Amino acid sequence: MKLKIILLLLSSYCFSQNSFKIQNLKPYFDESQFPEIIYEGNPKVAAKINTFLQLENLEHLPGMFKKHPFEKVAYDPENCCSSVAFYAWEKFKTPKNILSFSMEGVATGAYPEEFKIYKNFDIQTGNPIPMKEIFTSKGLLAVNKILNQKVKITITEYISQTKKDAKSETLNDEEKQYFSEQLSMYEECLEGIENNTMDYYSFCFSGDSIIFSRGRCSNHALRALDDLDVFLNAFRLSEVKKHLSAYGISLMEGRDSQFKSKALDWKMYKGKINSKYPITAVISEIYDDGILNMKYWYDKVKTPIDLQGYLRDGNFEMTELQYQESSQTTLPMALLRGKYSDGKLIGTWTNAETDEVLKFELEVY
Numbered sequence: 001m002k003l004k005i006i007l008l009l010l011s012s013y014c015f016s017q018n019s020f021k022i023q024n025l026k027p028y029f030d031e032s033q034f035p036e037i038i039y040e041g042n043p044k045v046a047a048k049i050n051t052f053l054q055l056e057n058l059e060h061l062p063g064m065f066k067k068h069p070f071e072k073v074a075y076d077p078e079n080c081c082s083s084v085a086f087y088a089w090e091k092f093k094t095p096k097n098i099l100s101f102s103m104e105g106v107a108t109g110a111y112p113e114e115f116k117i118y119k120n121f122d123i124q125t126g127n128p129i130p131m132k133e134i135f136t137s138k139g140l141l142a143v144n145k146i147l148n149q150k151v152k153i154t155i156t157e158y159i160s161q162t163k164k165d166a167k168s169e170t171l172n173d174e175e176k177q178y179f180s181e182q183l184s185m186y187e188e189c190l191e192g193i194e195n196n197t198m199d200y201y202s203f204c205f206s207g208d209s210i211i212f213s214r215g216r217c218s219n220h221a222l223r224a225l226d227d228l229d230v231f232l233n234a235f236r237l238s239e240v241k242k243h244l245s246a247y248g249i250s251l252m253e254g255r256d257s258q259f260k261s262k263a264l265d266w267k268m269y270k271g272k273i274n275s276k277y278p279i280t281a282v283i284s285e286i287y288d289d290g291i292l293n294m295k296y297w298y299d300k301v302k303t304p305i306d307l308q309g310y311l312r313d314g315n316f317e318m319t320e321l322q323y324q325e326s327s328q329t330t331l332p333m334a335l336l337r338g339k340y341s342d343g344k345l346i347g348t349w350t351n352a353e354t355d356e357v358l359k360f361e362l363e364v365y
Contacts, residue, residue, distance in 0.1 A: 020046075020099060020123070022091055025054075029070040034058070035089045035101060039123075048126030048268055048365070049099070053119065055282060055295060057086070057103075061302050075108060082109040092206040095254030097123045100205040111220055116230075118204040118213065124257065128266045130285070131198055133259075134210075134251060139243030143235075144198050147212055151231050155190050155217070158228055159183060182225045189217035208252065209234045264311055264340050265292065271362035273349050281345075281362055286311055294318055307336060314339050316347070336360070 021038040035053065039046035050062045059072040068074075075083030086105040094100045099121040106114050120129040135143060166179035201212045211234045218226035237252045250257040261267070265286040272278050281296035290310040297304050309318030320334040331352075338347015343364040350357050 022089070022101070025069050027068050029068040029074055030085070032070050032086055033088055034069065034086045035091075035103065037099075042123075042126075045123060045126035049121050051268065052121075052126075052128060052282065055304060056284070057084070059304070061297065061304065064302050082107070084108075092204060094205045094207070095252055097254065097256065098129070098205050098251055099123050102204060113220055116213075118202045120204060122251070127261075127268070129251070130263075130266050131201075131203060133261055133263070133266075134245060134248030135243055136245050139240075139245070140198060142243050143212075143240065144196075144201075145194075147198075147201060147214070147233060148194050148196050150233050151196075151214055152190065152193050154228065154231060155186050155193070159186050159190070162186075178225070181222070182227075185222050185225055186217055186228075205252070206234075208237045210237075210240060210252070211235075260343075262343075264316075264345075268365045269345060269362035270365040271345075271360060273360040274358040279360070279362070280365070292316075292318070309336070311340060314341060316340055316345070320352075 019039065019041050022035045023038060025032075025034040025036040034057070037046045037049045037053075047062070054060060054062050054069065057073070058069055060069070065071055070086075073084040075085075084105060084107045086103060088104040089101055090104075091099075091101040100118070102116055102118050104114070104116045106112050121127065122129050131140060162179060162183055166176065166183070171179070196214075201214050203210055203212045205211075211232060214231040214233075216223070216226050216229050216231075241249060241252075244252065247257055247259040247261075250259065263286075265283050267283055269281040269283070270278070271281075278299040279296050280299055281294055283292060283294045286292040290312045292309060292311055294307040294309070295304045296307065305320055307318040307320050309316060316336070316338060318336045319332050320336070321330045322333045323330050333352050335350045335352060336347060337350070338345060338360075345360075345362040347360060348357050349360050
């Protein structure tokens with residue numbers, strides 16, 4: 001019942017707001033549905049959001065495709081054995097400075113797996129909204145503990161009821177086996193759940209609430225046993241306000257904010273290499289150990305280039321790797337080193353083949 005109420009809460013808030021328009025990305029491929037943001041009031045914000053979305057999920061920049069936007073991820077029997085298809089999205093009603101929506105699809109590798117992901121953007125900047133920005137450090141730990149406990153209680157109560165059901169004398173051998181496998185799955189899922197970090201949870205905004213989603217206990221093979229499925233827990237602003245940062249409060253209360261994040265990740269950057277080659281870069285999540293991934297591209301060419309590296313004590317080092325089909329090996333093509341401070345990445349770009357060294361500077365866009 002609780003799950004149904006939360007799902008109804010989400011669906012009831014699906015309509016256009018904040019003078020944003022979301023439409024299906026064209027041209028279509030099969031029955032694809034992928035959100036494209038239109039915002040006449042601030043085209044820069046719309047362009048940033050579309051870049052974040054398409055770079056992460058479609059592996060190209062907006063408009064940079066040959067036949068259709070899904071060609072890099074769609075199934076191609078001649079070139080790949082895996083694919084991703086997007087078949088639905090849903091926008092939620094939120095406070096005025098938040099854009100929050102879900103995307104659904106299916107990823108196919110060894111087997112097809114349906115997925116539902118949530119995206120949240122600050123309409124004031126066009127940047128993604130990470131959990132670490134809307135909660136204080138202590139608040140995030142507190143919410144993490146509450147969520148783990150709620151999931152633990154849900155599983156524990158289900159196990160308790162299932163054990164009672166499994167004792168019924170009317171059960172046949174097949175039903176007994178079903179209960180046995182189901183109990184084993186949930187008991188294994190329960191182990192260590194109190195130590196789950198927030199990496200286990202995604203979130204979205206809906207109305208005056210924030211809703212957290214945790215993945216199901218089952219793997220693909222055991223999904224038919226998983227009656228609990230995904231865990232959803234909703235909190236109203238009044239319930240989490242004491243755990244929110246000033247920025248988080250302003251977002252959920254629908255107030256404008258002058259908040260400027262000092263974090264390097266979840267940002268877009270613009271600048272130049274050698275003072276004459278304009279480039280743009282996107283950095284997504286930086287992990288607790290400092291490991292990061294960055295994509296950058298020359299504005300004239302608009303072909304994303306992947307970088308892998310780390311950030312430690314304000315110093316970063318990232319390597320551009322390129323797969324060589326002839327030798328079937330990955331080779332370093334360039335090395336970026338430097339410092340991050342006050343929203344700027346300043347350092348050197350070194351060609352791995354010629355040792356040519358060029359200066360570069362990027363600033364938050």
